[in-house]
C-alpha cells in the first residue's frame with residue numbers, strides 16, 4: 001500500500017519553479033531515500049511530504065489528501081535542516097520538552113536514546129557546549145522519540161563519525177522492523193546503499209526513479 005503519494009507536485013517562488021511534475025509513491029514500511037546534489041530540491045520535497053509548504057498538485061498521506069491548514073494525518077518524527085534544539089537546555093531537557101507533547105512517550109525512551117548515542121556522559125552540560133556531532137545525534141534522537149509511523153530525516157549523517165553512522169543505520173533498521181516508514185534525504189552514497197529499500201533521484205526540482 002502506498003503510504004505517501006505525490007501527484008504532479010509543483011512549487012513556484014517569485015516566478016522561479018523550484019519543484020515541477022514531482023510524482024512518487026512511498027510504500028508503507030519502506031526506507032525511501034531521496035538522493036541528489038545540493039540545491040536539487042530534496043529538502044523542499046521533505047517539507048512537501050510533511051505538509052509544511054503549500055504546493056500545486058496533490059499530496060496524499062495515509063489515504064488522506066493533505067491541505068496545509070489541516071492537521072497532519074499521522075504522527076511524524078522530524079529532523080529537517082539543522083536540529084532544532086534549545087541551546088540553554090541539557091540534552092535530556094530538550095527531549096523531555098518533546099515528550100511532554102505526547103503522553104505515550106515514556107522517560108525510559110529518552111534515557112535509552114541518550115545512552116545509545118553516548119549523550120549521557122555529561123548530563124548537566126547545556127547543548128550550547130555540544131560538538132556538532134553531539135548536536136546532530138540529539139537531533140536524530142528527537143526524530144526517533146515516540147517511534148512514530150513516519151520518520152523524516154534530512155542529511156542525518158552530517159557531522160557524524162563512522163561509528164555513529166553505524167549506530168544510526170542499526171537504529172533505522174530496528175525502527176523500520178517495528179513499523180516506522182522512513183523518508184530520508186542524503187548525498188552520502190555509502191549510507192544510502194546500506195539503508196535504502198527505495199531510491200529516488202532528485203534532479204532540478206523533480207523526482208526520477210532512475211538516475
Ligand SMILES: Nc1ncnc2c1ncn2[C@@H]1O[C@H](COP(=O)(O)OP(=O)(O)OP(=O)(O)O)[C@@H](O)[C@H]1O
Pocket residue numbers: 013018036037038039040041042043044045185
Ligand atoms: N523559500 C524559498 N524561497 C526561494 N527559494 C528557495 C526556497 N527554499 C528553497 N529554495 C531554493 O530551492 C532549491 C532547492 O532547495 P532545497 O533546500 O530543497 O535543496 P536540497 O536538495 O535540499 O539541497 P542541499 O543538499 O544543499 O540541502 C534551491 O535552489 C534553493 O535555493
